[in-house]
Amino acid sequence: MAKITFPIGPQHPALKEPESFKITAEGECVVDVDIRLGYVHRSIEAACLARNYVQGQYVCERICGICSHIHSNTFARAVEDLLQLEVPARAKYLRVLVAELERIHSHLLWLGVAAHEVGFDTLFMYVWRDREVVQDLLEMITGNRVHYGFTTIGGTKFDLTPQMADKCTEGLMVLRERTEYYKQVATTESSFLKRVEGVGVLTEQQARELGAVGPTARASNVPYDARWVFPYDAYPELDYQPITSDLGDVLGRTIVRVLETFQAIDICEEVLRRLPEGDIQVRAKPRVPEGETVARCEAPRGEVFYYIRSNGTDKPARVKVRTPSLANWPATIAMLEGAYVADAPIIIASIDPCMSCTDR
Amino acid sequence: MPLFYVLIFPGFLFLLAFALFAEYFDRKVVARLQNRQGPPWYQPLADTIKLLSKEDIITHDADKPMVNTVPLFGLAAVAASFLYVPMWTKDWHFSFQGDLIVVLYLLTIPAFVLVLLGWYSPNPFGSIGTGRVVTQLFGYEVPFALALLAPAIAAQSWRITDLLAYQDDHYWFALITPIAFLVAIAGLVGKLERVPFDIPHAETEIVEGPMTEYTGRKYALLKLMFSTETVVGAVLIAAIFLGGPHLPWVTKAVAGTAVAPLVGFLAVVLKALFIVFLLSVIKAALTRLRIDQMVRWCLTWLTFPILIQILYIVIVGSM
Numbered sequence: 185m186a187k188i189t190f191p192i193g194p195q196h197p198a199l200k201e202p203e204s205f206k207i208t209a210e211g212e213c214v215v216d217v218d219i220r221l222g223y224v225h226r227s228i229e230a231a232c233l234a235r236n237y238v239q240g241q242y243v244c245e246r247i248c249g250i251c252s253h254i255h256s257n258t259f260a261r262a263v264e265d266l267l268q269l270e271v272p273a274r275a276k277y278l279r280v281l282v283a284e285l286e287r288i289h290s291h292l293l294w295l296g297v298a299a300h301e302v303g304f305d306t307l308f309m310y311v312w313r314d315r316e317v318v319q320d321l322l323e324m325i326t327g328n329r330v331h332y333g334f335t336t337i338g339g340t341k342f343d344l345t346p347q348m349a350d351k352c353t354e355g356l357m358v359l360r361e362r363t364e365y366y367k368q369v370a371t372t373e374s375s376f377l378k379r380v381e382g383v384g385v386l387t388e389q390q391a392r393e394l395g396a397v398g399p400t401a402r403a404s405n406v407p408y409d410a411r412w413v414f415p416y417d418a419y420p421e422l423d424y425q426p427i428t429s430d431l432g433d434v435l436g437r438t439i440v441r442v443l444e445t446f447q448a449i450d451i452c453e454e455v456l457r458r459l460p461e462g463d464i465q466v467r468a469k470p471r472v473p474e475g476e477t478v479a480r481c482e483a484p485r486g487e488v489f490y491y492i493r494s495n496g497t498d499k500p501a502r503v504k505v506r507t508p509s510l511a512n513w514p515a516t517i518a519m520l521e522g523a524y525v526a527d528a529p530i531i532i533a534s535i536d537p538c539m540s541c542t543d544r
Numbered sequence: 545m546p547l548f549y550v551l552i553f554p555g556f557l558f559l560l561a562f563a564l565f566a567e568y569f570d571r572k573v574v575a576r577l578q579n580r581q582g583p584p585w586y587q588p589l590a591d592t593i594k595l596l597s598k599e600d601i602i603t604h605d606a607d608k609p610m611v612n613t614v615p616l617f618g619l620a621a622v623a624a625s626f627l628y629v630p631m632w633t634k635d636w637h638f639s640f641q642g643d644l645i646v647v648l649y650l651l652t653i654p655a656f657v658l659v660l661l662g663w664y665s666p667n668p669f670g671s672i673g674t675g676r677v678v679t680q681l682f683g684y685e686v687p688f689a690l691a692l693l694a695p696a697i698a699a700q701s702w703r704i705t706d707l708l709a710y711q712d713d714h715y716w717f718a719l720i721t722p723i724a725f726l727v728a729i730a731g732l733v734g735k736l737e738r739v740p741f742d743i744p745h746a747e748t749e750i751v752e753g754p755m756t757e758y759t760g761r762k763y764a765l766l767k768l769m770f771s772t773e774t775v776v777g778a779v780l781i782a783a784i785f786l787g788g789p790h791l792p793w794v795t796k797a798v799a800g801t802a803v804a805p806l807v808g809f810l811a812v813v814l815k816a817l818f819i820v821f822l823l824s825v826i827k828a829a830l831t832r833l834r835i836d837q838m839v840r841w842c843l844t845w846l847t848f849p850i851l852i853q854i855l856y857i858v859i860v861g862s863m
Contacts, residue, residue, distance in 0.1 A: 190668030190750075198748035211675075212835060301748045303739055303832025309578040375740055375831040525672065526834045529748045 187215065194223050198301060198529035201539035205532065209525045217520045219513055225543040232503040237263050237337060237472060240500060244490075245331050247505060248541045250293065253279075253286045254483040255505075257335045261416060262479035262492045264337060266472045273460045275339035276418040281352075281455045282325065282334050283417075283481070284448040288359060289318045290484035291441045291448070294536045295366060298438065301530045302379040307369060314362040321355045324348055339465030349456050360449050367442045371435075380434040384519040384531035387432055396515040398486020398508045399444065400535045402428045403436035410482040421458075422451055434534045441536075470498045483508055485536045507541035554631045556623050562813070563771035564588040566778070569817055570824045577828035588771070595764035603757050605666035614664075615758070615765035618657035622772045625650035629779045632789050632809035634708035642702045647780060648689055651735065654773055655681050658744065661766075662754030673753025676744040676835050680734060683842035684741065688731025690850045694724035695784050698857050704783055711787040712795070718785040723853040725785045727846050729822055732777045734842070736770060738823060740830040741838055774820060782815035 187210050194202035202223035208216035228247055232240040241263070245256035257279055264271060292315040299307035319329050326332035326342060334340055344352075370376060386396065391404035401408050409426035411419045427443045429436040476493040486508025493502040512535040519531050549555055567588040575582025602611055628643040630636035655677055662674030695717040696702055699710035711717060718725040734741040745753035752758075755766055782788060789795070789808025798804045833841065 188668055188671060190672065197751055209672075212672075299831075303742060303746060303748070304830070305739075306578045306828045309580055313579055373831070375833065378833060378837055379831055524834055524836070526743070526746065526749050 186210075192528060192532070198532070199539070200297070203537070203539040203542070205528070207520070207525065207528055212525050214520050214523050214525060214528060217517050219517065221513075221539075222543055224540050226540075228544045229503050229505060232500055234499070236470060236498040237500065238470070240503065241335075241337060242333070244503070244505070245333065247507070247544055248483075248538050249330050250290050250538060251286060251483040251485065251488075251541070252331045253282050253334055254481050254488050256333070257283065257417075258479050258481040258488050258490045259492075259503075260335045260337045261481070262477050262490045263472060264468070265477045265479060266475050266492065266494050267337070267468055269338055269466060269468055271339055271417075272463045272466060273418070274343075274462045275464045277455050277459050278340045278342075278344060278464065279335055280418045280422070281344070281452055281459075282322070282332060282340075284451045284455070285318055285322050285325075286332075287448040287484045288445050288452075289315055289322065290536075291445045292318070292363075292366075294441055294484075294533075295370065295438070297536075298380075298434070298530060298533055299370075299376070301533045302376065304373075304376055307366070307373075307376070311366060314359070317355050317358050317362075321352055324351060336465065336468075338468035339463070341465075343464050344459065349459070352452065352456055356449050356452055360446070363442065363445050363449070367446075370438050370442060377435065379527070379530065380438060383434045383527045384523060384534055385433045386515055386519050388430075390518050391432075391515060394514040394518060395511055396486075396535075397511045398483070398536075399437055399440045400486065400512050400515060402426055403440045404432040405430040408487075410480045410487045414480055416479075416481060418455065422454060424451065434530055437534045471496065472498070472500075476502075485509055485538060485541070486511060505544055507538065507544070509535065509538045509542040512537070513542070549637070550627065555627065559623055559626045559772055559775065560768070562816075563768065563775045564592065566775050566817065566820050567771045570774070570820050570827075573821055573824035574828050577825065592764050592768065595759075595767065596761055598760040600760040600762065603666060606757065607664040610660060610664045611758075611762070614657050614660045615762045615769065618654050618769040619765050619772065621650045621653035621657075622769055622776055626772065626776045626779075628704065629776060630704060630708060630783055630788050631779070631812055632805045634705050634712065634789060636705050639703060639705040644692065644696055644702050644704050644707070644784075647704070647776075648692060651773065651776065651780075652685065654769055655685075655735070657766075657769070658754045661758065665754070665757040667757050669750040669752070669756045670754050672750050673744045673756070676750075677754060679835055680737075680741065680743055680838060683839040684731045684734025684846070687727050687842060687846035687850045688735060690847075690854060691724040691728035691731055692780070692784055694721050694850065694854050694857055697854060698861060700861075704780075704788075707784055708788045708790065712790050716785060716787040716790075721785075721853055721857065723849050725781075727850045727853075728781050728785065729819070729826075730842075730846055732781060732819075733823060733826055734838075735777060736774055736823070739827040740833045742832055743835050743838055746832055774823070775816065778816035778819035778823075779812060781819050782812060786815045786818075788812055788815070 189208045192205040193199045194204045204220040206218040231243050241256050241259045244259045245252045247255045292311050296308040296311040323329050326334045386404045388405045391401045391406050405428050407426045407428050429440050472494040474496040479490045481488050489506040491504040495501040568585050572582040625647045627638045628647050658677045659674050662670035699707050789811050791811045798807050
């Protein structure tokens with residue numbers, strides 16, 4: 185049969201952000217994939233070098249529009265490490281709270297996108313409607329829906345009032361109930377299962393060899409979660425286990441993300457219960473002593489990795505960001521090879537790709 | 545008078561109005577099922593006018609005469625088939641022996657229009673879409689035709705008005721041959737390329753499939769082709785399985801009076817909208833299948849049951 189090469193992207197209805205996949209197919213089977221990155225490259229790493237640390241954190245938050253808190257948080261943690269600053273306990277807990285709310289919103293967003301990719305628009309609409317609950321909570325706490333500007337070097341910018349905590353508890357109850365329903369739909373609706381079961385399989389060995397991270401790796405039974413492998417913020421005091429699945433297919437990734445949503449709700453509730461009193465910020469000096477450091481956080485998509493080198497001024501000498509989407513592309517190619525053309529969009533979507541993160 | 549019938553009512557103009565209304569109805573129902581607001585009633589008309597007024601682009605490598613004529617051809621075929629489905633009475637003036645076959649034949653043409661569209665547009669999504677149209681055709685076309693022939697076998701006529709008369713005397717075919725009714729609905733979903741069988745123009749996979757390169761007027765015509773096909777398919781199934789203009793008790797009560805055509809007309813429109821409603825619910829409830837899953841599903845759950853249904857009719861009929 186004749187081979188046919190067709191593009192998914194940079195402009196394609198399946199992709200919400202520009203990135204190019206050249207797929208070579210024989211009939212309905214994918215034989216080769218070529219990924220081209222860089223369509224939304226914004227030179228953020230270079231932009232950080234021309235700005236001081238406070239501005240740099242602002243810029244880095246804009247790497248991603250979905251996991252923005254994680255980026256500013258990781259940046260802040262790296263700089264705090266260089267400054268040898270101890271963040272107040274309350275700020276640590278608040279950071280975890282926003283990070284987990286962000287995880288809920290990101291995973292619900294993904295579930296909707298995945299449903300849309302396989303043509304299940306009803307689930308898409310319902311999930312996105314209920315995602316507004318967590319968006320409202322985030323807006324209430326931080327004042328923004330997308331770029332929260334919550335973390336600052338040395339703590340957090342905003343405090344949580346008891347009224348806000350009550351509203352959070354109410355919102356989380358609604359979310360738990362709705363997520364329960366979506367879990368049931370996503371794991372029992374037969375026409376949806378037909379499209380995700382056994383599709384885009386990534387074995388445990390492949391996941392380890394290709395360096396997959398986040399839910400993509402955990403769905404292939406690799407229990408790697410930066411929150412508990414390298415505990416940071418308040419995570420050392422929160423005792424949870426990484427959620428894994430041994431299915432390795434798109435269904436496995438769906439289940440892992442849905443269960444992580446429940447876990448995030450649990451963590452949020454525990455944080456609200458245990459939130460210590462005290463300050464939310466300590467003063468940070470603008471000049472950072474010479475040195476280099478790394479910081480890692482578990483974003484909704486996987487591990488975010490920051491490297492910062494300081495030359496003793498108020499501007500960094502080097503900022504390097506490795507985002508989870510970038511780490512997951514090799515695994516995506518492995519999943520796509522031999523798949524059906526019709527499954528290509530859902531397989532690409534199954535790693536929850538963030539093109540803006542990838543290109544920075 | 546025949547010109548009035550063909551062009552205005554119940555011909556082309558009425559068909560367009562009905563098709564646009566059915567499209568609105570479908571979109572609104574799906575939107576409400578998905579917890580959305582949905583479009584205002586004039587949205588399909590506004591879409592059509594907008595598309596008609598847009599720039600008409602023909603890709604450089606495309607075959608111009610084919611690209612220009614094929615969408616018109618598809619719409620014309622569907623519009624022609626509408627003349628043979630009874631809109632308000634069982635004594636339909638265009639009726640002739642074998643009109644069921646003609647309607648079935650004309651309703652197959654849109655699929656071939658899509659094949660030609662994809663074939664003559666130099667676009668990889670078009671090529672893949674064309675392949676899928678043809679593959680899918682094998683899945684739904686045979687069961688759909690057999691499902692409509694099952695009542696014909698039972699009534700021993702290839703004429704739609706005879707089928708209506710048979711249902712007047714007995715029960716609706718949806719009750720006599722329920723399997724055929726369900727198979728016909730599923731076949732219509734495949735014919736109209738709606739979820740879960742919207743594989744040939746699966747948006748997130750191959751953009752618009754064979755229609756990817758088409759814009760402006762031609763795209764408007766293709767959209768209209770699908771809307772009109774929805775209406776013709778719905779009226780056809782309403783006529784063959786739901787008694788068409790026949791309503792139990794009511795039809796008998798108003799027979800011979802001046803309101804009889806009006807009652808029949810309303811009955812047909814409501815039944816057709818009921819079919820569209822079923823299609824909308826199916827669309828909102830399901831996920832798109834893959835082409836191989838679709839063909840396998842059609843063979844198992846459409847072709848096989850409909851053969852049993854026909855066997856049953858033949859055996860019962862011969863007793």
